[in-house]
Amino acid sequence: DSGVTQTPKHLITATGQRVTLRCSPRSGDLSVYWYQQSLDQGLQFLIQYYNGEERAKGNILERFSAQQFPDLHSELNLSSLELGDSALYFCASSPQKLAGSPLHFGNGTRLTVT
């Protein structure tokens, strides 16, 4: 068990809808990362938060947004969903107290857009 909790495990929704994915990092970890894993694109970095502030952005669509709350949990909001958004979404956390701290991943949320 990595200590990173993601909910829900599975999500099935229709095109055009909006969903929220939730992540609780490991105790003591200040950084949260979101990744999208699809068959054709592999693992793509979406966005990073550190102690409540956005720190880095990757290949995140404008229809997607995220935030990290004071208790350090994070939410990824996906709106105007398209079929191509179907993927496995991972959250990862790290302490970042030491450079090069490995990321610890949650079990992912499987999103299916129909």
Add this chain to the structure above:
Amino acid sequence: AQTVTQSQPEMSVQEAETVTLSCTYDTSESNYYLFWYKQPPSRQMILVIRQEAYKQQNATENRFSVNFQKAAKSFSLKISDSQLGDTAMYFCAFMNWGGGADGLTFGKGTHLIIQP
């Protein structure tokens, strides 16, 4: 931007054999970190091993070891005495020296199958 290349989409070996997974990367940085992650059918992402670029000594974790060739920008993973539970996708990943902003850049992965 960094790129990570895993040239073997799939590999299959017999149980107890030794197998080496290849990874090359491209960066202009001199200091960075490299990782191997394992993703079994359960889809969890599990850290296998970590290497700091400024260390010449190759990292080892039990049956897992790396061959880090900095000049060649190569970072291969060797699995000794392979076990059925090693069947998984293996991802090579790169992290900047700057402490993890941008997170990890992953390769496309190698699907390793251990045959009984």
